[in-house]
Amino acid sequence: MVLLGLSCLCTGLIAILAMHMPGDTRSEGAYRLTRIMAVAGGACGLVAALTGVPYHWMVGDISQDMFLAVEGALLVVVAVFAVVSAALLPHGKPRSR
Numbered sequence: 718m719v720l721l722g723l724s725c726l727c728t729g730l731i732a733i734l735a736m737h738m739p740g741d742t743r744s745e746g747a748y749r750l751t752r753i754m755a756v757a758g759g760a761c762g763l764v765a766a767l768t769g770v771p772y773h774w775m776v777g778d779i780s781q782d783m784f785l786a787v788e789g790a791l792l793v794v795v796a797v798f799a800v801v802s803a804a805l806l807p808h809g810k811p812r813s814r
Contacts, residue, residue: 718765721758725751749807756802763798766791 729751735744770791774784 718758718761721754721761725754725758728754752805752807756805759798759802763791763795767795 728747732744732747732751735741735747738744767788770779770784770787773779774781779787
């Protein structure tokens with residue numbers, strides 16, 4: 718997740734720099750890759766959260782009420798993340814060169 722976040726930051730900066738260079742076509746590809754890595758990093762974070770909370774509940778660190786509250790809130794976050802990811806990811810066929 719951290720590696721995807723750093724990579725997303727770097728490719729986003731490359732996209733911004735390439736946008737300001739006349740005649741450079743790399744900005745569109747870097748921007749598309751940045752969006753894909755952002756969704757992948759967010760998905761990794763959600764999977765970690767959805768598996769970490771049950772672990773702490775099974776070990777006995779948190780009560781069942783807290784477990785259900787946190788997992789319910791995480792499921793709402795997953796639903797919102799799915800809607801945002803669907804809007805963020807590219808649609809349709811890639812353009813030919």
